[in-house]
Amino acid sequence: MKIASSAFGLLAMTLCLLFVGGPAVVAEQPPSFAEANAKYEAGDFKAAAGSYEAILGSGKASPELYYNLGNAYFRLGQKGKALLAYERALRILPRDKDIQWNVTILKSVLTDRLEAPGENLLVFWLRQVVALFTVDELAAATTALLLLFFGMVLLTFLLPALRLLPQFIQALTIPVLVAVAILFVFKWWDVKDPKVVILEREVLARYGPSQRETKSFLAHEGAEAKILDEAKEWFYVVLPNRSTGWIPKKTCEVI
Amino acid sequence: MVAAFSATSAFAEVAIETSVSHSRVAVGDRLALDIIITGASGKIAKPVFPPIEGFSSYSQGHSQEISIVNGRMSSRSIFSYVLIANSEGRKTIGPFEINIDGRTFKAAPIQVEVVHNGSSAQSYPSQAYSQAPVVAPPPRALPGAGVSNRDIFVKTWLDKDEVYVNEPAMLTYTIYTRLSATYKGFEKEPVTTGFWVEDFPPEKTVKRTEQILDGSRYVVADIRKMALFPTQVGVFTLEPGTIAATVEVREQDNFDSFFSYNIFGRRSGPAYSSPVMTQVFSKVLPTDPLRLTVKALPEAGKPASFTGAVGGYQIQSSVDKTEVEEGSPVTYRVRIGGQGNINTIQTPSLPKMEGFKIYDSSSSVNISKNRLVVEGEKVTETVLVPKKAGTYTIPALEFASFDPRSGNYKTLKTSPHTLVVKPGPEPEPEASVTPGAAGIEPAEKADIAVMGKDIRYIKSVEAEKAWPVRDLYKKPLYWAFNAGIILLSFWLMFFTAKRESVLSDLKGLRFRHSHKVARRRLKTAARFLKKDKKDEFYAEISKALSGYFADKLGQPAYSVTPETIGQGLPPQAMETASPALTDAKALFQEIDLGRFARVEKSREEMKKIYEMADKVITQFEKVKLK
Numbered sequence: 001m002k003i004a005s006s007a008f009g010l011l012a013m014t015l016c017l018l019f020v021g022g023p024a025v026v027a028e029q030p031p032s033f034a035e036a037n038a039k040y041e042a043g044d045f046k047a048a049a050g051s052y053e054a055i056l057g058s059g060k061a062s063p064e065l066y067y068n069l070g071n072a073y074f075r076l077g078q079k080g081k082a083l084l085a086y087e088r089a090l091r092i093l094p095r096d097k098d099i100q101w102n103v104t105i106l107k108s109v110l111t112d113r114l115e116a117p118g119e120n121l122l123v124f125w126l127r128q129v130v131a132l133f134t135v136d137e138l139a140a141a142t143t144a145l146l147l148l149f150f151g152m153v154l155l156t157f158l159l160p161a162l163r164l165l166p167q168f169i170q171a172l173t174i175p176v177l178v179a180v181a182i183l184f185v186f187k188w189w190d191v192k193d194p195k196v197v198i199l200e201r202e203v204l205a206r207y208g209p210s211q212r213e214t215k216s217f218l219a220h221e222g223a224e225a226k227i228l229d230e231a232k233e234w235f236y237v238v239l240p241n242r243s244t245g246w247i248p249k250k251t252c253e254v255i
Numbered sequence: 256m257v258a259a260f261s262a263t264s265a266f267a268e269v270a271i272e273t274s275v276s277h278s279r280v281a282v283g284d285r286l287a288l289d290i291i292i293t294g295a296s297g298k299i300a301k302p303v304f305p306p307i308e309g310f311s312s313y314s315q316g317h318s319q320e321i322s323i324v325n326g327r328m329s330s331r332s333i334f335s336y337v338l339i340a341n342s343e344g345r346k347t348i349g350p351f352e353i354n355i356d357g358r359t360f361k362a363a364p365i366q367v368e369v370v371h372n373g374s375s376a377q378s379y380p381s382q383a384y385s386q387a388p389v390v391a392p393p394p395r396a397l398p399g400a401g402v403s404n405r406d407i408f409v410k411t412w413l414d415k416d417e418v419y420v421n422e423p424a425m426l427t428y429t430i431y432t433r434l435s436a437t438y439k440g441f442e443k444e445p446v447t448t449g450f451w452v453e454d455f456p457p458e459k460t461v462k463r464t465e466q467i468l469d470g471s472r473y474v475v476a477d478i479r480k481m482a483l484f485p486t487q488v489g490v491f492t493l494e495p496g497t498i499a500a501t502v503e504v505r506e507q508d509n510f511d512s513f514f515s516y517n518i519f520g521r522r523s524g525p526a527y528s529s530p531v532m533t534q535v536f537s538k539v540l541p542t543d544p545l546r547l548t549v550k551a552l553p554e555a556g557k558p559a560s561f562t563g564a565v566g567g568y569q570i571q572s573s574v575d576k577t578e579v580e581e582g583s584p585v586t587y588r589v590r591i592g593g594q595g596n597i598n599t600i601q602t603p604s605l606p607k608m609e610g611f612k613i614y615d616s617s618s619s620v621n622i623s624k625n626r627l628v629v630e631g632e633k634v635t636e637t638v639l640v641p642k643k644a645g646t647y648t649i650p651a652l653e654f655a656s657f658d659p660r661s662g663n664y665k666t667l668k669t670s671p672h673t674l675v676v677k678p679g680p681e682p683e684p685e686a687s688v689t690p691g692a693a694g695i696e697p698a699e700k701a702d703i704a705v706m707g708k709d710i711r712y713i714k715s716v717e718a719e720k721a722w723p724v725r726d727l728y729k730k731p732l733y734w735a736f737n738a739g740i741i742l743l744s745f746w747l748m749f750f751t752a753k754r755e756s757v758l759s760d761l762k763g764l765r766f767r768h769s770h771k772v773a774r775r776r777l778k779t780a781a782r783f784l785k786k787d788k789k790d791e792f793y794a795e796i797s798k799a800l801s802g803y804f805a806d807k808l809g810q811p812a813y814s815v816t817p818e819t820i821g822q823g824l825p826p827q828a829m830e831t832a833s834p835a836l837t838d839a840k841a842l843f844q845e846i847d848l849g850r851f852a853r854v855e856k857s858r859e860e861m862k863k864i865y866e867m868a869d870k871v872i873t874q875f876e877k878v879k880l881k
Contacts, residue, residue: 040713068713102710139727150744157751188728
């Protein structure tokens with residue numbers, strides 16, 4: 001038991017080490033969160049959105065800030081920017097019911113139907129599950145389970161007489177570790193390529209990074225796409241329905 | 256199989272029967288001829304027979320009866336004809352040929368005697384119209400085709416030239432004839448588009464009179480009467496259609512026959528003959544088109560409650576009960592009666608009444624045309640269920656109609672009804688002592704209805720601390736750390752496993768090999784004994800014994816002494832091991848004595864020690880240590 005707790009201590013220490021260092025805050029007096037909210041409450045969504053952007057521009061970021069910014073953009077009818085903000089909020093708080101609800105509402109008013117055709121049920125289920133966690137959470141959980149496993153191995157080594165207890169914990173740890181590792185890999189697969197949200201009303205994707213190339217498809221505001229490659233002014237993106245094309249960088253923004 | 260068999264047998268049993276109503280008829284009299292085919296199956300063609308001399312023949316149609324009795328089907332097919340005798344003498348009718356399902360059957364001819372019609376028209380018993388003696392028009396002999404329009408014609412007339420919408424116009428067909436004629440019906444029905452038509456029953460319309468027109472005497476009859484209710488405003492031209500009639504032309508016309516509906520009537524008198532040739536013709540009587548002007552109803556003074564009723568009406572209302580309990584139904588009846596197009600009138604409906612449930616009303620219409628006007632009544636029943644006790648008034652209903660005679664609107668009202676509603680039966684008195692403590696009645700559950708969908712409101716408070724996005728998976732240190740843990744774990748596991756296996760395998764190995772090693776050493780000792788090498792012998796025997804016990808008990812060889820021997824033994828093995836152990840202790844002392852005491856040992860003594868050692872090992876080998 002003593003060694004197990006020391007293993008947790010070691011984990012905590014390691015995580016702390018890994019997370020050292022955040023963005024340095026150099027504020028030049030941006031409006032406060034409460035001030036921006038007051039503008040929203042007064043119905044001045046444009047000013048509110050500007051204020052939220054200013055706070056974010058000053059280097060301060062929080063899921064609430066992104067969420068409120070998304071609401072302001074939604075009220076202004078800028079669905080693309082609203083989705084961008086909501087997605088950024090969800091990256092930090094993936095299990096927040098308010099953000100989830102608003103994303104559902106927002107997606108229901110988008111033009112493009114972006115469902116992966118013929119998706120395997122297992123993949124669909126995995127996608128639902130991993131959407132509830134951040135990639136960091138899954139990464140940390142994987143490491144924590146690895147450390148637990150290591151702790152048990154160490155215990156067996158140091159105290160051979162006690163080997164039944166650690167072996168039992170090891171046996172429990174392994175399947176959980178495998179499951180979490182699968183989720184982690186899946187999530188990693190999902191997030192390893194940056195995503196963009198289309199901000200313009202209509203964007204014509206082409207077969208190459210030039211206006212002279214053949215037209216591929218037409219995407220509308222709020223469509224999300226994964227970046228596969230990029231050229232000087234263009235992103236090569238793939239939509240959830242697996243159609244690919246090059247879109248100008250200025251028509252979209254990376255989440 | 257059975258059906259097929261019975262069908263063929265039925266085919267084999269085809270019977271054809273011919274019959275006439277009379278074997279003896281007078282000239283001009285009718286004769287019914289029936290050809291009856293029984294037991295035939297399949298398609299029966301119309302019988303073929305040669306023209307019957309001296310008769311006019313009319314087909315009366317074909318009837319068929321099929322009956323199945325006890326699974327056996329029998330059919331009867333009857334072809335009926337009417338023959339009218341034209342000339343005297345013995346006549347042969349037939350033979351007949353009938354084709355049934357491709358096979359031709361023959362039926363024998365029938366003999367009929369036609370006698371002279373001695374009596375005049377008056378001699379017929381006048382059944383339906385036994386009125387004043389009919390004075391026949393002057394006898395005329397007319398060629399058949401020459402029945403002129405002066406001899407028989409139809410006049411159509413309307414009782415009014417101008418009517419209001421929904422005001423009936425009476426259309427009457429009157430036939431005028433100087434000949435004996437039979438009304439056969441309408442060859443072409445009148446065209447009555449734009450009118451609601453109510454036909455009057457023929458038995459009420461047909462009335463025979465006699466008139467003198469242009470010096471000739473005519474039999475006059477109204478053959479059809481109908482009421483036309485115009486549905487639109489405008490000037491209409493009516494096509495009254497054409498009428499079919501048969502005309503009998505002979506010297507003596509029989510007036511009665513015209514209106515006899517039963518031309519097969521038994522009129523055959525015993526003394527029944529006519530000296531004159533008689534011929535029967537079909538005749539189509541045309542009619543003249545009629546004009547009718549339909550006027551719109553005046554707008555002036557039109558009441559709000561007017562719904563298009565034209566005619567003279569009365570309205571009445573009634574309730575079946577004036578006192579009811581709450582929840583029990585009351586029937587409210589509105590009766591509108593009078594002359595006019597009852598079918599199309601609308602009963603005024605009850606207004607919405609507070610405290611009542613009003614159920615859909617049903618209405619019945621009863622029309623009578625017996626007085627040659629369209630009249631009747633429409634009864635509308637509405638069921639009212641009072642919901643609460645109290646006194647209620649069913650309001651008076653207003654019904655407006657237009658009277659075409661006076662050209663005015665008339666508004667009628669029903670009388671209001673007072674309805675006393677008593678409280679329903681008292682609910683069962685509560686068993687509980689405390690009034691009002693009836694317990695909690697659970698509310699009827701319903702899902703909360705979603706009124707609309709919108710985004711949720713902004714968050715007003717920033718969380719104290721959110722987990723910052725680190726993207727650990729992008730950091731090599733993270734992967735290095737994880738890889739380190741995995742490698743370290745595996746190394747440790749490997750190391751632990753190896754140590755474990757070394758430990759366990761060494762013990763096992765020594766245990767398994769202990770006997771073999773000891774025997775080898777004893778052999779070496781025996782060799783030393785032969786060569787008389789005393790010191791080597793004792794050393795080898797000592798090694799053999801201590802090594803054997805050390806291997807057996809998993810102990811190092813140096814720790815095996817006569818004092819400690821048998822310490823590592825499991826308790827259950829102690830009993831079986833004790834003789835061997837005692838011997839072993841003695842042997843160890845002997846060996847020590849032999850090795851370290853400077854006393855010469857004889858070959859025999861050394862041989863004895865060797866045998867003892869062999870015995871101890873053999874004995875201990877039998878002890879179960881595990």
